[in-house]
Amino acid sequence: MTVLSIVMDMTIPAGHVMRAPTADDATAVSELLRARDTVDLGDPEVTVADVRADWEASEVELERDAWVVQDAAGALVAYALVTGADLLVAVHPASAGRGLGTELRLAAERRARARGIRVVRQFVPAGNTAARALLLDAGWWPVRHYFRMQIALGDAPPPPAVLARTFDEQRDTEQVWHLVQGAYSGVEGHLPQSLEGWRATAMDKPGWDPELWLLLHDAKGIVGAVLGERGEMAQKRFGLVTALAVAHRARGQGHGRTLLLLLFDAFRRKRLRFAEAAVHGPTAGAARLFESVGMSATRETERWEKVVGV
Secondary structure, three states: OOOOHHHHHHHHHOEEEEOOOOOHHHHHHHHHHHHHHHHHHOOOOHHHHHHHHHHOOOOOHHHHEEEEEEEEOOOEEEEEEEEEEEEEEEHHHOOOOOOHHHHHHHHHHHHHOOOOEEEEEEEOOOOOHHHHHHHOOOOOEEEEEEEEEEEEEHHHHOOOOEEEEOOOOOHHHHHHHHHHHHHOOOOOOOOOOHHHHHHHHHOOOOOOOHEEEEEEEEEEEEEEEEEEEEEEEEEEEEEEEEEEOOOOOHHOOOOOHHHHHHHHHHHOOOOEEEEEEEEEEEOOHHHHHHHOOOOOEEEEEEEEEEEEEO
């Protein structure tokens, strides 16, 4: 037993055990996160597939970068994960207030520091006031706000009559990667991805549907792309706008709005009932764009940061 394990075992409540998760814990971790989602967001969002995808990421060493806490009955009641500079710390609502989140956060901060990370971050629902207070006391600070936008697809306007096509993996992958990376490079907090990393996170996952990736062209090539995927929340299937990019040469011509409406129409053809998108709070132009197609903000998330290295 290492010194770190001894310290962790001494500081968590009696009868609880902190350990690294195994592949067999994926379902229990997803249930814990869904319970947290229900309290913080109103509906559960995380799936077992999401948990497994996080654990299979190339930068994650499961035995070093993740922790679960079991109570005396053997139930998983808390979880943490370090993915690069991102920390995820979650405590089951029934086990809140026992110091479990603090111990997991400290373990995650130590791991990030050991990996040479200088600034770590967490995404916290604005409604989780207890977590926000604890983070403030621990030297964290909210730096960015994000809004979740939503629309019932039956209320969305029809798309204009334009020439558009679906994504072709063989010929479009590198061009669309360049377009998306360039469009988001100026957004504060955006982490650039290599082509291989982008493929892994955007395409090589269960349920990826190229029919929900739509492209517009001009005489010089691909001028805009909107990327969507299907999600499920509280037994409701919805469409999620994961990226919207328009080439710099063609901005201000209404292509962004056109692409959103085309994607909404594609969602309807998949028999989805509503669509969602995440918008960076200070990006007023993006918010106006989503509002122009009838979307409205439903909840707010904050990004908190802390300096842990030198």
